[in-house]
Amino acid sequence: MVTIRNYQDTDWESISRIHDSARTLELELAGLKDAFLPLEIAAKREGLFDYPGIFAAEENGSVIGFAACIKTV
Numbered sequence: 829m830v831t832i833r834n835y836q837d838t839d840w841e842s843i844s845r846i847h848d849s850a851r852t853l854e855l856e857l858a859g860l861k862d863a864f865l866p867l868e869i870a871a872k873r874e875g876l877f878d879y880p881g882i883f884a885a886e887e888n889g890s891v892i893g894f895a896a897c898i899k900t901v
Contacts, residue, residue, distance in 0.1 A: 829887070830885050830886065830887045830892065831885070831886050831887075832883050832884070832885055832886075833883065833884055833886060834882070834883060834884070835882035835883060835884050835894065836884070839884045839891050839894070842884075842890070842891035842894075843867065843884065843891060843894040844866070844867040844868065846891070846892070846893060846894065847866075847867040847870070847894075848866050848867055851864060851865075851867075851870075852864055876896055879896040879897060879898060880897075880898065880899070881895075881896065881897040881898075881899070882894065882895075882896045883895050883896075883897075
């Protein structure tokens with residue numbers, strides 16, 4: 829079962845790995861490989877931690893995804 833919970837600082841390594849892997853593939857498929865920025869840089873440039881909601885998807889104790897949103901419920 830997948831659970832959604834608030835992001836925790838200890839999730840950083842997992843969300844970085846997920847972002848970098850997914851973004852690399854996305855940009856390669858779009859022919860934009862050179863546009864890749866690792867989350868370490870992209871998070872600062874795009875204001876990831878300015879969002880009021882950052883969530884981690886967790887399954888069997890492992891983070892398998894994440895999302896940031898501008899509005900929380």
